[in-house]
Amino acid sequence: MLFVTVQVLQTISTTLQNRYWNLSPRACIEPNGFNRTFWEGNVYSGVGCNCSFNNNTVCHVTHIEMQGLNLTGTLPPEFARLTHLQELDLSRNYLNGSIPAAFGQLRVTILSLLGNRLGGTIPEEIGNITTLEELVLDSNLLEGNLPANLGSVTNLRRLLLSANNFNGTIPVRYSNLRNLTTFRIDGSRISGRIPDFIGNWTSLTRLDMQGTSMEGPIPTTISLLRNLTELRISDLRGPSTNFPNLENMTGLQVLILRNCSIVGTIPPYLGAVSALRNLELTFNMLSGGIPDSFRPMTLNFMLLSHNSLTGEIPNWVLDSGRNVDLSYNNFTQSRQAGCQTSNINLAASHSASVGNSISWCLRPDLPCPRNANYHTLFINCGGGRITYEGNEYEENLSGEGPSHFESHDRWAYSSTGTYMGRQSGSIFTTTNHTSIVSSGAEIYSTARLSPSSLKFYGLCLRSGRSYRVRLHFAEIMYTNDSTFSSLGRRMFDVAIQGRVVLTDFDITREANGVGRGIFRDFDVLVNGTTLEIHLYWTGKGTTAIPDRGVYGPLISAIAITPNFDVSTGGLSVGAIVGIVISSFVVLVLLILLVLWLGGCIFRKDLEDKELRGALELQTGYFTLRQIKAATNNFDIANKIGEGGFGPVYKGVLSDGVVIAVKQLSAKSKQGNREFVNEIGMISALQHPNLVKLFGCCIEGNQLLLIYEYLENNSLARALFGKYIFYKIPKEEFVYLLDWAYVLQEQGNLLDLVDPILGSNYSKKEAMRMLNVALLCANPSPTLRPSMSAVVSMLDGKIPVQAPLVKRDGMTNEDIRFRAFETLSQDSQTRVSSSTFSQDTAREQRGVSMDGPWVDSSVSLSSKEETRDHGPESKLLPDLI
Structure with a gap:
C-alpha cells in the first residue's frame, strides 16, 4: 500500500473517531490490518482492497463498511482522495455534522449513511457522482429542499431518504431517474402533489410515501409501474379520490394505501394478484362489500378498518384464520361472531341498523352490554397487575397485535397494523431497555405499542359525566447514550372521543430524554357509556432505529377517574x-x-343607503366570519401592507383561494361613499392585467374589500410576469422603465409613446397615463395610489402628482428595484418635510389616497389642464 494512502486512512480514522483499524503500509494484506468484525446482525466492520495494481505491488481500498460501531466523529472530506473506492457504508453510527461537498468527487456506486445524526442539506455536489447506484440517507436530521442535481445521476437505482426533515417538492429533474428500483421518502415534510412523472420510473419495485405533507390524488401514471412489488402511501392531503388503477401490478406483495381519502369500492382485480400477502386500506372512505374474488387469495394480512364497507361479511373471511381487521365499518349482517375471534378484529364493524341481534362489540360505539355504573379505570399497558399511587392497575399482557380485539369486564383494546421491514416476530409489548429516572418507575417499566393504530376503551361508564383521563408515557425502547440506539424518533397522534389532543407527539422530546416518565391529563365528557382513546401512527419519525420495525404509538398506562362526586352519584x-x-x-x-x-345587534343598519349600494353592485359578498378564518383573525403575521385606507392582510379562503383583504381603519378619512365608489369603479374595470375585486364585507363597523392576491409586492415586479404594454418582453420592459424614469427627470415622457401613433393622440392624456403608471409601479406600497385615486386621476378629476425618481446608473434589474425602494424612502422624507401634511393634502384634493404623493415638475396641476378635449382618448383603454 502506498504511504500516502496510509496517511489518508489515518486522517479518516481519526476524524471518524474509529478505534478498529490497525493501520500500516501492509494493512491490506495483514490479517489484523482492518480488524474485520461481524456480530448480532447489526454490527459489521470490513475494508476491502484490490492489490492487483502495478504487477500486484500496489493496493487500493475499494470497500469500506463500518456499520453499527457507534462512531462519534464527523464525515471526513478525505474519503474523496480514495480514488478507487466503490462502496462507503457508515450506517447506524453516531456521526454528526454535515455531508461534505467534497463527497461529490467520489466515484462510488454505493453511499450509505443511514441512521446517524447528520444535519444540513444534501450538497448539490452529490449529483456529480455519476457512478452512484445507491444513495441511502434514511434516519438522519437532513433538511432543506432535495437537490435537483440528483436528477442527473441516471444510474441511480436506490434512493432512500425517509425519516429526515426535507421540505419543498420532489424536483422535476427526478423524472430522469428511469433506473430507480426503490424510492422512499417517508416521514418528511415534502409537499405538493405526487408528481405524474413517477410513471417514468418503470423499473421501480418499491415506492414508499408514508407520512409526508403531499397531496392526492395518486396520479394515473402509477399504472405504468408494472414491476412494483411493494407500494406504501399514507396520509395524503387533499380531496377524495377514486381507487388508483393498479391492475397491471401483478407482482404486488405489499399494498398499503392508508388514510388517502379513497372512495368507491375495492377493485375485484386485486383478487387476481396471487403474490399479494399484505393488504391494508384502512382509514379511507371505501364502500361496497369485500370482493368475492378475494376468496382464493393467500393473504397474511387483510386490514380494512375505518371505512364504510357494507353488506355481509363472507363466511370464508370468518373461517380463513388470517389476520383480518374489519373494525369500524357498516356491515349489515354476518354469521354470529364473538367479540374475541382469533386473528379477526370486528369491533364496531356493523351499522346501527342491525339492532340488538348482534354482539355489543360489533355495534357502533361499543355500547355497554349491562348496567353502566363504572367511574374509574386503571390499565398497566403491556404489563402485569400492579398497585401504583394507591390504585390497582389491571394487566394488559397479550402479545397479539396485527388485527386483535380483546375485552375485559370494564375495558377493551384494539390493535391494528404490521411493521414494515421486520424480519423477526412483531413487537406489541415491551419492557424497559434503559433505567427509569422518574419516580414511579414501576408504571413506566412496560408499555404497549402498535405499528399503526391502537385503541383503548373504557366500558360501561356512567353516562353524561365528566372524567379525567391521564395517559402515562415513557420512551423505553431507545437508549440514553451516544450510540445509534439513542437516535430513534417516535412520533404519533392521540385522539380522545374522536378529538385530536396530541399531534406529532414525541415522548423523548416532551420528557426531555428517554427513560423519563411523563403524563398528560385531559377532561372528557362521556355522553354515552364508552370512552375511546385512540393512538395512531401518521408515518412520522424513524422506522429503522435501533432496528427495523420499532415505531408507532407507545403508551405505559391509563388512568380514568371521575370529575364528579361518586358517593352521591352526582357532581362535586x-x-x-x-x-x-x-x-x-x-x-x-x-x-x-x-x-x-x-x-339585531353588533351590526350597523345595512339599510344605510351608501352601504346598501355596495351590495347592489356586481360583486361578491363575504361574511366577517369567513374573512377572520381566512386571515387567522387578522393576525399581524398576515399583514402585508398599510395605507391611508387601512391595513391590508393576506388570507386563504376555505377553498384554497389566496386573497388580499383591505380593512377600513378607524383612523381612515375614507368614508362610506368612497368605500362604495371604489367597489363600483373596480367592479366596472375588467381587464386581465388589473387586480380583481372578489367582493366586500360589511358587518358592524367593519368595511372590508377582498381582492385577488398578487405574490409580488410591487406592480412593477408583477408586470414582469404579465404581457402588457403591447406584450413587451421582460427585458424590454426593464429598459422601458429605466427610460421612463430618466425621461421623467428631463420632462420628455412623451418620448415613450409609440411612434406609430404619430401625432394622432392627446399629449395631455398620454402624460397623465404615463405619470399614473409610474405612481402605480412604485415598489413601496405606501407610495402607491388607491384604485379610486387612480380612476380619478385618469378621469382628470384630481391632479396627477408623480414622484421624482433618481437613477444611480445601475443596470442589474434587482439592483434597480433596490434603488427604487431607496427612492421611495427619499420620497417619504421629502413629503414629511413639506409645508402641508398628508392629511391636509388629501383634504385639498377632496379624495382619500393610500399614501403620500410627491410633487413633480411634470405633474399636471389642474383638472382643466389634464382633461382631454379630443377624440384620442381611446389611448387610455389600449394602455391599461
Missing part, C-alpha cells in the same frame, strides 16, 4: 358550580349569537 360542589357558570355563559353566548345572526 366545585364541578356543579363550574357547570352552572359554564352553562350560563353558553346560554348568554347562544342568545347573543341568535341576535347577531338576526341582525
Whole structure:
C-alpha cells in the first residue's frame, strides 16, 4: 500500500473517531490490518482492497463498511482522495455534522449513511457522482429542499431518504431517474402533489410515501409501474379520490394505501394478484362489500378498518384464520361472531341498523352490554397487575397485535397494523431497555405499542359525566447514550372521543430524554357509556432505529377517574358550580349569537343607503366570519401592507383561494361613499392585467374589500410576469422603465409613446397615463395610489402628482428595484418635510389616497389642464 494512502486512512480514522483499524503500509494484506468484525446482525466492520495494481505491488481500498460501531466523529472530506473506492457504508453510527461537498468527487456506486445524526442539506455536489447506484440517507436530521442535481445521476437505482426533515417538492429533474428500483421518502415534510412523472420510473419495485405533507390524488401514471412489488402511501392531503388503477401490478406483495381519502369500492382485480400477502386500506372512505374474488387469495394480512364497507361479511373471511381487521365499518349482517375471534378484529364493524341481534362489540360505539355504573379505570399497558399511587392497575399482557380485539369486564383494546421491514416476530409489548429516572418507575417499566393504530376503551361508564383521563408515557425502547440506539424518533397522534389532543407527539422530546416518565391529563365528557382513546401512527419519525420495525404509538398506562362526586352519584360542589357558570355563559353566548345572526345587534343598519349600494353592485359578498378564518383573525403575521385606507392582510379562503383583504381603519378619512365608489369603479374595470375585486364585507363597523392576491409586492415586479404594454418582453420592459424614469427627470415622457401613433393622440392624456403608471409601479406600497385615486386621476378629476425618481446608473434589474425602494424612502422624507401634511393634502384634493404623493415638475396641476378635449382618448383603454 502506498504511504500516502496510509496517511489518508489515518486522517479518516481519526476524524471518524474509529478505534478498529490497525493501520500500516501492509494493512491490506495483514490479517489484523482492518480488524474485520461481524456480530448480532447489526454490527459489521470490513475494508476491502484490490492489490492487483502495478504487477500486484500496489493496493487500493475499494470497500469500506463500518456499520453499527457507534462512531462519534464527523464525515471526513478525505474519503474523496480514495480514488478507487466503490462502496462507503457508515450506517447506524453516531456521526454528526454535515455531508461534505467534497463527497461529490467520489466515484462510488454505493453511499450509505443511514441512521446517524447528520444535519444540513444534501450538497448539490452529490449529483456529480455519476457512478452512484445507491444513495441511502434514511434516519438522519437532513433538511432543506432535495437537490435537483440528483436528477442527473441516471444510474441511480436506490434512493432512500425517509425519516429526515426535507421540505419543498420532489424536483422535476427526478423524472430522469428511469433506473430507480426503490424510492422512499417517508416521514418528511415534502409537499405538493405526487408528481405524474413517477410513471417514468418503470423499473421501480418499491415506492414508499408514508407520512409526508403531499397531496392526492395518486396520479394515473402509477399504472405504468408494472414491476412494483411493494407500494406504501399514507396520509395524503387533499380531496377524495377514486381507487388508483393498479391492475397491471401483478407482482404486488405489499399494498398499503392508508388514510388517502379513497372512495368507491375495492377493485375485484386485486383478487387476481396471487403474490399479494399484505393488504391494508384502512382509514379511507371505501364502500361496497369485500370482493368475492378475494376468496382464493393467500393473504397474511387483510386490514380494512375505518371505512364504510357494507353488506355481509363472507363466511370464508370468518373461517380463513388470517389476520383480518374489519373494525369500524357498516356491515349489515354476518354469521354470529364473538367479540374475541382469533386473528379477526370486528369491533364496531356493523351499522346501527342491525339492532340488538348482534354482539355489543360489533355495534357502533361499543355500547355497554349491562348496567353502566363504572367511574374509574386503571390499565398497566403491556404489563402485569400492579398497585401504583394507591390504585390497582389491571394487566394488559397479550402479545397479539396485527388485527386483535380483546375485552375485559370494564375495558377493551384494539390493535391494528404490521411493521414494515421486520424480519423477526412483531413487537406489541415491551419492557424497559434503559433505567427509569422518574419516580414511579414501576408504571413506566412496560408499555404497549402498535405499528399503526391502537385503541383503548373504557366500558360501561356512567353516562353524561365528566372524567379525567391521564395517559402515562415513557420512551423505553431507545437508549440514553451516544450510540445509534439513542437516535430513534417516535412520533404519533392521540385522539380522545374522536378529538385530536396530541399531534406529532414525541415522548423523548416532551420528557426531555428517554427513560423519563411523563403524563398528560385531559377532561372528557362521556355522553354515552364508552370512552375511546385512540393512538395512531401518521408515518412520522424513524422506522429503522435501533432496528427495523420499532415505531408507532407507545403508551405505559391509563388512568380514568371521575370529575364528579361518586358517593352521591352526582357532581362535586366545585364541578356543579363550574357547570352552572359554564352553562350560563353558553346560554348568554347562544342568545347573543341568535341576535347577531338576526341582525339585531353588533351590526350597523345595512339599510344605510351608501352601504346598501355596495351590495347592489356586481360583486361578491363575504361574511366577517369567513374573512377572520381566512386571515387567522387578522393576525399581524398576515399583514402585508398599510395605507391611508387601512391595513391590508393576506388570507386563504376555505377553498384554497389566496386573497388580499383591505380593512377600513378607524383612523381612515375614507368614508362610506368612497368605500362604495371604489367597489363600483373596480367592479366596472375588467381587464386581465388589473387586480380583481372578489367582493366586500360589511358587518358592524367593519368595511372590508377582498381582492385577488398578487405574490409580488410591487406592480412593477408583477408586470414582469404579465404581457402588457403591447406584450413587451421582460427585458424590454426593464429598459422601458429605466427610460421612463430618466425621461421623467428631463420632462420628455412623451418620448415613450409609440411612434406609430404619430401625432394622432392627446399629449395631455398620454402624460397623465404615463405619470399614473409610474405612481402605480412604485415598489413601496405606501407610495402607491388607491384604485379610486387612480380612476380619478385618469378621469382628470384630481391632479396627477408623480414622484421624482433618481437613477444611480445601475443596470442589474434587482439592483434597480433596490434603488427604487431607496427612492421611495427619499420620497417619504421629502413629503414629511413639506409645508402641508398628508392629511391636509388629501383634504385639498377632496379624495382619500393610500399614501403620500410627491410633487413633480411634470405633474399636471389642474383638472382643466389634464382633461382631454379630443377624440384620442381611446389611448387610455389600449394602455391599461
